[in-house]
Amino acid sequence: MTLPIDSRLDAILDALETHPRALLVAEPGAGKTTRVPLALLEAFWCTGGKLLLLEPRRVAARLAAGFMAEQLGERVGETVGYRMRGESRVGPSTRLEVVTQGVLTRMLQEDPMLEGVAGVIFDEFHERSLEADLGLALTLDAQQGLREELRLLVMSATLDVETLLGVLGSETPVIDCPGRTFSVETRHRALSSREDVPRQQATALLEALELQAGDALVILPGVAEIRRLARELAVRAPDLVVMELHGRLPLDAQRRALRPDPEGRRRVVMATAIAESSVTVDGVRLVIDAGQERVPVFQPRSGLTRLETRRVNRASADQRRGRAGRQGPGLCVRLWGEEQPLIPHGEPEIRQADLAPLAFELARWGIQDPGQLAWVTPPPGAALAAGRDLLRRLGLLDEAYLLTPLGRACVRWPTHPRLAVMLERSDALEARPLACALVALLEGRGLDEERDLERALQARLKAPRAHRQWQRDAQRLARIAGVVLRVTTLAPLAELLALAYPERVAQRLAPGQFRLASGGHATLQESHPLAHAELLVAAELDGQASGARIFRAVALAPDRLEALYPECVKWRASLEWSDAQGRLVGEQVRGLGAVVLARRPLAELPPEAVTSALLEALRRRGLPPGDELGQLQGRVALLHRKLGSEWPDWSETALLESLEEWLGPHLDGITRLDAVERLPLARLLLDSLDWALRSRLDGLAPVRLAVPSGASHRLDYTPCLADKPPVLAVKLQECFGWQASPRVADGRVPVLLHLLSPARRPLQVTADLASFWASGYPEVRREMRGRYPRHPWPEDPMTAEATARTKRRQ
Template identity: 70%
Template sequence: MSCELPATELPIESRLEAVCDALVRHNRALLVAQPGAGKTTRVPLALLQQSWCQGSKLLLLEPRRVAARLAAGFMADMLGEALGETVGYRMRGESRVGPNTRLEVVTQGVLTRMLQDDPMLEGVAGILFDEFHERSLEADLGLALTLDVQQGLREDLRLLVMSATLDVEALRQVLGADTPLIDCPGRQYPVSTHYRPLNQRKELAAQQAEVVEEALATSGGDVLVILPGVAEIHRLERELHRRRADLPIKPLHGRLPLSEQHDALVPMAGQRVVLATAIAESSVTVNGVKAVVDAGLERVPVFQARTGLTRLETRRVNRASADQRRGRAGRQGPGWCFRLWAEEQPLVAHAEPEMRQSDLAPLAFELARWGVAQPEQLSWVTPPAKGVLDAGRDLLKRLGVLDHKHQLTPLGRQCARWPVHPRLAVMLERAVQFDAQPLACALAALLESGDRQREPDLAKALQQRLNEPRVYQWQSEYRQWQREAKRLAKLAGCSLEVKGYTAMGSLLALAYPERIAQRLEPGRFRLAAGGLATMAVEHPLAHAAFLVAVELDGDPRQARIFKAVALERQGLEALYPETRHWQTRLEWSATQGRLLGEEVQALGAVILARRPLTQLPAQAVRTALLEALRRRGTLVLDERSQQLLGRMALLRREQGDEWPDWSQAALLETLEEWLSPRLDGITRLDAVDRLPLATFLLESLPWPLRARMDERVPERLTVPSGSQVRVDYSACSEGGEPVLAVKLQEVFGWQSSPAVVQGRVAVVLHLLSPAQRPLQVTRDLASFWSNGYVEVRKEMRGRYPKHPWPEDPLNAPASARTKRRS
């Protein structure tokens, strides 16, 4: 937000009337306002004065807590009031609102909870989505739910989507083609851009520090450095202090106390350097900055549905974000931007929405709360991917919060009280059975605060944090969960001081059941979900029989464990009683090509005991064989089967859905229908490959279709010589044509090429020499007789004198024999 000039000097002032008018005539609008325009603080205050807003309040959504606090504070200052009067803010665990607050600046998760608690949004006249280009998961969900409310309950609810860069076409597909668009230029001074690519083989912080010193000397003002994470901030801060001990350096990131965040935004006498994460990319103006040093990197959590793990990836920033960062240098005057990459480095145009790269378990949980069984019931800018959403639902079922119909269980309804990931909500809700609510609150605070202690043992890490209450982010989260637990559990008069850690393993096993891990050897573990995980063999936890691996790096082959806690076998068996019962476990051996079986006491891939299985269940064998075929991805087809599938593909292509889909992909999907009944007594995949698949498929075809098939795509055609020659349909499965390979002398007298499928498809003729070698390939036999035959006759009659080569093939007798035999 830009707050250093009077209101009349901000570009948005010239567009306020258009924005207000659009929301009088429509209940939805789009505002594209370039950086520095002043949209974040001017537009909400202007809309408060509109008649449709009188007696009600507005919600302004900000993607980051820092931006929400600062925006609310600045607007309150503009009105000459304290926070909590006309303007306030609300975020998880913290709020400054009062009975007269009419403009609430909220973080995006707060809107979701407000909608879930009160879908009518009583007393709210409008919602403003700021910086929507960041496309967070919560922003996309919030917009989808808001549109659902607007369409079904609150047609009078106003909706404004704002950002510097918007995909207007995609948004209009959701909001409506007639949604008004207001475009506002920014206030941008010239920025000189310089590229300073780093040598990846040398120490990066030292090279970055050199560019920072260049920026200080060139600009003569403050320098903003944008880095991918807090670790990089600390490294560069140490390097700069080593070089210039007197240089003021101000970190800026979400883990800092509010006072330190404010401090980084306020200019001071002399030059300074602000080291920030992407928090400084948009929404917040760092005053006094004349130069930006952009590392060109961002840290993105990427969820992998197959493993259920989230991998934190550091990747190149997108072009839109790079332009936003560059613009920070030109907000208050001419500036300089130093980019730490080569000018020719390609950048993707826009950031990928979180919807496409995040864990969708929280989204699945909110959809269940909303009563939506299928996401298609809502309007999405980017719909959730089915596979990732299904993975999220599977996790929720494992946690016990969803049933098989994707509806909330009684535990799920209880978990909805906690504003946290469903994993931790389950832990907090079920902590009462261990009399461990204080411990659960402390764990939730530790995990939600993004604690980055190097200690892998969560029990020790928690003890350290409890003895260091001055750590801001930890302290804030801990107090929040204590208050929430007292409120929900009605423990107002009780102490929530942590007094023991014995239940920690059980609590976390409830929240992370698929990350329960069994030691294979010191430092190497098998996860219940099936993957492998490792940790340094020197650490005591590396020798624990069982762990709960809470935080891993997401490597799909062998994840590295960052945070874990030991788990006793007795605790595991108490939490998951199925581990005490023998389960039949069948496994397909690709090397042996057959099914192997045993009985186990297990939780997923964590096996507590095993014994051999003397007899394999027939249905289980059939199921395993079918799954093995699907994993392989192909059916082994003999010549007859290839011809049959080609004939059917041609019929389906020419005559439509009357004919079944017998493509390899379709047959693999429907194995249960046509192949499974034929597998009795078969336990090996190579035995399946020898089965007469064509016979099974023909038997599955209704008799009328089978008869029409033989009529329309006959296996053989009668040629003029009287021979029955086989038609080759194998290419038809890939979109090709039927082929008839026949000796030239056998088709004398044929006026034109034969056709199949009731005359629709001409058969490609491969006319052969007496030695069965191709002489001509044609779809037009009449043309061949007129044009090509003369040359063929001239060349062949001397080579094969015993075979007839008449001058008039159309009236010559066809024969498969030589002249003498004839």
């Protein structure tokens, strides 16, 4: 069968023959995933090497490998194979490996030269997973520094070509390929929250089958939703051929779901979002879109990334709709109201994820400054700093963001750095099999319904076959550890959790009230069995900074905490600002963070502890209000936003986070908070600015602005803190002769003019003065010249003389 991509194969081969990198923008249905890799195997630069094809989902990886192997008349594992975490089918003759994105990162870390690999293909790059962004950055670094001959092809249905060319190089060839689509009618059918959802979905499907010929594809967020709808259809339409398509199915079952029924019967294929872009389901002319997707989201309450169900974005909804028009005119039924707004695109995962794993991989790569790598979307500074802080607390990174001995030991564990620490240090507790079982439980599915961690673990250990996925994951970790998965006691459970979550060790303040080692507070219901525990470890919180609810926890003995963390036996000075007493209160304590195991009086106040306590108190209160500080913050915020990151982030949040750098050095001898608040904070902050930037500040964001009348007026930059332009309030008569609105920030930002009457009352607000003179001024002139006859109101304000006088000259 001829596919649209066939006409572009020669162009792709030619591009990669003369360039190390290329972009392929191929619309859905073009056939890029399975035709392009096989064609590239014949390229001269691929002789003697193999290709890696990166897929964002495990299902897509298996299916793509199976389909290409079938095209060659072979089995998977011969010329074409696949590799993913915990599963692989490759052999000595494999030349094309279809891999999930995290596998590439691990391959690069183990062998930055990628010996034996001739090229890397990123498929469906528009999905912008964190692993894909990191994998591309590392591959580019390896290509530029070690393997100039390595070929790199980035493919997607939709790509931000301009941004990618900025990363790959402006000379990178771009190949476009149209898809093969027919017209698709779109209908909306909102579901009622008061009625059974699977029943409503089944009704919508059965009615649509009467309207549209061909097979049906139903896209649902997950396996549980697929199973519920399948049970409903089994009752209401038992003769219907219903098939599933998701990652838990065997490869043969996944491949059968992609093909028409051998007996010619009409099918309903119920799939997860895998059917959105990565594979083509043959015969589909009807799409039922539930309008939801399951995406990885960092959850502060568990400290891990889990799948979360949310409303689909518009780009994904359009991709799903297009599935109905691959092989003929089709129908798409969307199970939400037409008025329901959808966000245009999904956020790149790097902007919303926990970046501790990314920070760990950067340290493994030997990167201290992420700016050394080429990113499509750079990792946000605050999130990366938080990830690095966590890794330092866990003992994985040193102060230079490089791996410690513990960090180097943890690289063997294919899991979150928190859990890697648990696994690596569990040997000292003689609890490595338990750690393997616990990590598989924490990372796996199905824990949300079980509140008791110990009971959930016991259930799996007693009946592992009833929890097959957990068993496979735990066995895989046990094989890496070189141990047998035999757990005889759960006694070290709390200690293992404390290794992964030291900041969540919590001390009872009152029944059900706890202070976390991180300094926050957390609560349990007073009726909870652990409400009276002296110490516990919270495995899951609701993510609130203060007053967090504890969802899962295990009691911890104080002596075991001291054994895990030797710093608990060292005395240190602790000072806090007491609002009630209006002074610093100090004592010596020992413990873990804010968890205090013992205390004794403090003879004198150490200067460093005084400074730290004052800064912490200021963080809680916030910066004192002041116009001078607010104006300075606004000026720099404008330049940071318009001219780039060379200008610092001086938002309230950023300044409070960096108090030690810009304010700490000025607190010598100060012991009272009111004295701190009386300091000239704006001047101190300005003094911390790099001299080269400070010398440019007044020119780019002047404090005052000269107007045509000869006077100068103060600009108000506080609106810039809310992403608005600066404001100049000035009498209208002083602006005569100005042809256009004044601009700041190297001419990039027009000033918002508040034009005032002679009585200094607002007449007009405009950022486009020329437009106001042409269309708004005549009306203002008609209204005002009778009210203020002794002030000039010329017919042509652009040529009139500006004046600050309150009366006409005689």
